[in-house]
Amino acid sequence: MATNVDAAAHxxxxxSEPAQKQQKQTIDPxxxxxxxxxxxxxxxxxxxxxxxxxxxxxxxxxxxxxxxRVTGKRPHHxxxxxxxxxxxxxxLILDRYERGQxxxxxxxxxxxxxxxxxxxxxxxxxxxxLQDTFDVxxxxxxxxxxxxxxxxKRTIEEVQGYCSSNAKDIIAIGFDPAKTFIFSDxxxxxxxxxxxxxxxxxxxxxxxxxxxxxxxxxxxxxxIHFGSIQGATSWASSFPHIFGEDEKETVGIPALIPxxxxxxxxxxxxxxxxxxxxxxxxxxxxxxLIHSLFLPALQGPGTKMSASIDESAIFMRDTPNQIxxxxxxxxxxxGKVSEEEHRQLxxxxxxxxxxxxLRFFLEDDEELEKxxxxxxxxxxxxxxxxxxxxxxxxKYVASFQGRRANVDDxxxxxxxxxxxxxWGGNPRxxxxxxxxxxxxxxxxxxxxxxxxxxxxxxxxxxxxxAEAKKAQKAKEKAEQAAAKAAEPxxxx
Ligand code: TRP
Numbered sequence: 001m002a003t004n005v006d007a008a009a010h011x012x013x014x015x016s017e018p019a020q021k022q023q024k025q026t027i028d029p030x031x032x033x034x035x036x037x038x039x040x041x042x043x044x045x046x047x048x049x050x051x052x053x054x055x056x057x058x059x060x061x062x063x064x065x066x067x068x069r070v071t072g073k074r075p076h077h078x079x080x081x082x083x084x085x086x087x088x089x090x091x092l093i094l095d096r097y098e099r100g101q102x103x104x105x106x107x108x109x110x111x112x113x114x115x116x117x118x119x120x121x122x123x124x125x126x127x128x129x130l131q132d133t134f135d136v137x138x139x140x141x142x143x144x145x146x147x148x149x150x151x152x153k154r155t156i157e158e159v160q161g162y163c164s165s166n167a168k169d170i171i172a173i174g175f176d177p178a179k180t181f182i183f184s185d186x187x188x189x190x191x192x193x194x195x196x197x198x199x200x201x202x203x204x205x206x207x208x209x210x211x212x213x214x215x216x217x218x219x220x221x222x223x224i225h226f227g228s229i230q231g232a233t234s235w236a237s238s239f240p241h242i243f244g245e246d247e248k249e250t251v252g253i254p255a256l257i258p259x260x261x262x263x264x265x266x267x268x269x270x271x272x273x274x275x276x277x278x279x280x281x282x283x284x285x286x287x288x289l290i291h292s293l294f295l296p297a298l299q300g301p302g303t304k305m306s307a308s309i310d311e312s313a314i315f316m317r318d319t320p321n322q323i324x325x326x327x328x329x330x331x332x333x334x335g336k337v338s339e340e341e342h343r344q345l346x347x348x349x350x351x352x353x354x355x356x357x358l359r360f361f362l363e364d365d366e367e368l369e370k371x372x373x374x375x376x377x378x379x380x381x382x383x384x385x386x387x388x389x390x391x392x393x394x395k396y397v398a399s400f401q402g403r404r405a406n407v408d409d410x411x412x413x414x415x416x417x418x419x420x421x422x423w424g425g426n427p428r429x430x431x432x433x434x435x436x437x438x439x440x441x442x443x444x445x446x447x448x449x450x451x452x453x454x455x456x457x458x459x460x461x462x463x464x465x466a467e468a469k470k471a472q473k474a475k476e477k478a479e480q481a482a483a484k485a486a487e488p489x490x491x492x
Contacts, residue, residue, distance in 0.1 A: 034302035042302030100429025108141035231270035254285035
């Protein structure tokens with residue numbers, strides 16, 4: 001049992017680095033930094049302010065309750081703890097799931113190095129949970145072109161090289177190959193995808209791109225255009241091998257995009273264009289979003305982990321010993337300077353990095369609550385808290401490394417091959433009754449009807465409606481049972 005408060009951790013918050021000028025919080029795809037106050041001290045990122053500025057919605061208890069009712073599954077601990085905290089139109093995706101209508105998941109990674117850290121795995125862990133929960137196709141974009149365009153030094157060969165190792169890291173999270181397509185922009189741009197990229201780019205002016213991303217006259221034009229590539233991946237019609245060739249149908253299938261909040265500007269832009277675009281009279285589905293906050297750097301909650309700063313991050317290839325040393329030496333502590341003072345006043349869990357990491361990696365709600373209470377009361381010391389954090393991170397990284405060792409080049413090839421995917425969707429959804437008349441109805445059910453007489457069609461319709469009623473009843477029953485089961489659960 002540690003008896004000393006880890007005083008060393010106090011001396012090195014990121015804020016004591018070269019004096020910075022006072023600066024507003026900046027969060028966009030290319031910058032993530034909390035406000036810098038008049039003393040040059042970096043503040044924790046203010047996520048509520050982001051929700052206001054970006055115009056997204058906070059995920060509230062009501063929405064979580066609905067998610068639980070609709071899926072019959074307890075929300076992931078990232079949702080319960082506000083780590084996945086904001087969204088755009090998640091309700092519309094739940095509506096579709098309830099009705100058994102198709103949607104898909106889309107997320108991505110910029111392959112900027114071989115050094116994947118625990119901060120990178122957060123959105124992917126959550127994406128895996130969404131895939132397991134909804135049983136829908138998942139598309140993972142590797143933006144090798146972006147990482148080339150947004151770096152002064154990197155070569156095309158270098159970023160392409162990172163694609164394969166990054167794909168292995170992503171696969172090691174545990175995605176289902178039958179439902180997952182991973183692609184690199186350099187390989188996949190062309191055909192239906194390129195047509196969508198150009199459609200999107202035609203509807204974005206230079207003024208808009210400047211306003212959204214802060215570009216200026218010296219920005220290379222590749223960067224200015226890149227948003228149309230990341231955006232066009234939100235449209236199902238970019239993937240005919242998965243969703244079919246019939247664009248009139250596929251333009252109506254929306255994406256749900258799990259991402260860190262800094263990626264929101266790309267999709268705000270895509271949503272605006274989707275609302276204005278038509279394909280033969282049918283409108284493009286706007287992507288929905290679900291946003292996570294950042295895993296803080298070891299130095300404190302004002303910045304995220306950086307792959308290029310070794311002491312800022314726990315890497316997925318770190319040894320147990322490296323993890324221990326990094327946490328002990330660098331993790332910013334919310335404890336007090338002396339044991340005496342700590343015992344008297346208690347620690348601050350809101351800035352304590354070891355505690356913050358436990359919110360991400362310790363799944364047991366009760367244990368987490370116990371630690372919080374004990375640390376804030378001064379009964380638990382920083383050394384003890386760090387020991388728990390080290391144990392949990394070592395476990396997390398070791399189990400990842402075990403899975404990663406089994407991913408080879410063949411597996412990567414399989415995930416990146418253009419092929420149809422197989423998925424089930426909502427097993428409890430009522431059967432979707434397809435519209436008989438040709439027209440601007442919603443997407444029809446996947447099974448085609450062939451040519452039938454009017455009478456046959458009528459009969460079929462009746463049958464389907466009866467089935468739908470039955471399924472609806474069964475669903476309501478299941479929902480009631482789920483709601484009952486959820487009632488006494490403790491909120492965290
Ligand atoms: N631009 C992202 C990055 O640099 C990668 C990315 C592409 C992405 N499409 C996405 C991330 C969709 C989240 C969701 O990492």
